Amino acid sequence: MANLLQIGELAKQTGLSIRTLRYYDEIGLLVPSHRTEAEYRLYSEADIARLQQILSLRQLGFALKEIRECLENPEYSLPQVIDLHLARLQEQMAVSRSLFAQLSKLAQQLQSSQSVAVEDLITTMETITMTQQYLTQEQQNLLEGRLNQDQQAELQQFLTQVRSYQAEGRDLNDPEVQQMAWQWREGLLSLVGGDLQFYEALMRLYQQEGAEAASRGRLDGPTMEYILKAVAMLSVREELSVREELVGFALGRLAPETYAVLTQGQAAMRKLQLNFLGTEGLLLGLLAVETSVAAQALGEQGVGFASAETLIRDWLANHTVPPTDIPTEIPFTPRTCRILELAAKQVQRQGDGQITPQHLLLGILQEGETGGGLAMHVLQTCGVDCDRLKQQLNNPC
Structure with a gap:
């Protein structure tokens, strides 16, 4: 771990912007091999070597999509790179021929009319050249x-x-x-x-x-x-409006067991001296309502309320400061709202009448695919097989 670079350090060493490196991560071109618990990107020596390949191919004029296809090809080789570069040169030659034709046409027009100012001519030529670099x-x-x-x-x-x-x-x-x-x-x-x-x-x-x-x-x-x-x-x-509608739909379609999950989750958060209901609160609420299919599925993989609460308490002790004021009605965090949205979409898609604890747990797992909160940290620490858990929730006996 000693040789890992944070994104700011890598940007400084390569001369790239942090924004560019983040964009490369978003499109899957350069995904950092490691992340901290706070989701900070960490780049390994292999990541840096891949970045050097990316920069070299960029200098040859390759588009980002072409670079990704090239690097992801197991048969990636120098002859292929040369072939791709030749193809790019052919495109550039075609652009040059087109530019030559347009400028020739413009020259013929000028021979028959002297009304075009030199400044306008230069601007036109620059615009044609610039545009054809991109389109x-x-x-x-x-x-x-x-x-x-x-x-x-x-x-x-x-x-x-x-x-x-x-x-x-x-x-x-x-x-x-x-x-x-x-x-x-x-x-x-x-x-x-x-x-x-x-x-x-x-x-x-x-x-x-x-x-x-x-x-x-x-x-x-x-x-x-x-x-x-x-x-x-x-x-x-527009996004917030859609989310508000989905969360409102979700809260209006809670099954009695699901309502109990949220109630138990809020109680667990108060016990932990927290003033928000995050994914960890949802998980503890799911485990507290032991009769639900979700709780039983978690139990079969060795996840219980006491063990989950201990893991959460230990994590919070090292990463948070207890708030001084805890409201009567604990608000949802953005991740929790997102999980409620996902649960609501499941109900709409499946045509089910109510949101069950299974829907909430599936929402936690789905949201966890793009990062996940403390609930996913607990499940991963407990060695939960998330794929098997999804199958069991989607096909309960």
Whole structure:
């Protein structure tokens, strides 16, 4: 463990940003081999060697998707890398031929008319060159076809309205600003036509060249930032609204045993001097209601209330400070809300009438696949076979 690097140290040594390393983790390109109990990324020597391969392939002009496919191929070899590089060079040659044709056409137009300013000519040439670094010819044709004169006029009118909101200092939660964000998002979806690669190419163009250059002067950086913040706020509001509906649905569909689980979970949290109901509280509540199928399934794998409580108490003693005030109604943590959402989705999908303790335990296991809280730490410490546990819960005798 002594040779492991934290993400900040690795970023400093390689010159990459922490954001880039996190993105590589999210897309599965460079997943750190280790994590701390607090979920901090730790990179091994093998991870660093893989990163060097990634950076080398990036220098050859490979896309991240191509790099991942290359590194995940067990038959990965130097000849394959060369073949891929040759294919990329062929694409670049095709782009150069297209650029040559467009500039030749522009030169012919200039011979018949001297009205184009030198500055405009240079800007046009730079725009063509820059765009073709990111978009294929097919994508450029689609972009030009979908941004006709009427749509460009609508875009200009839209941006004028956005700038007026900026000048007024409108809050991002303002209904009109949120409507603007919705229009932008819908317009972008319509522009790319559901093509993820087209969208990613446009985003690379904006990120690396800047809003003003990428939009040919139509959109400045501050306006783009204002729009993106409003869109982010809209997305969060929509997500929270959906979650609130699901949690409300879940709380309205609790079976008597499940209600008892939450009650026992809150009691266990008070006993541990905690002012929230986290995944550990759900687990203790499930174990406390011994008659449920979930408790019996856990018991068969050696997990009992006393042993789980001891593990949780020991972990909390080393990682938390007891709060000074514990409310009468202990609130749910975000992870607990997420587990209730997952349980509600199971009920909706299966057509069951009520949320049972089995649904809650399945929610803990499902949420644990993307990280998991203290409940998953307890199950893993106890050596629980999560796959077998899922099968047993989905197919109770």
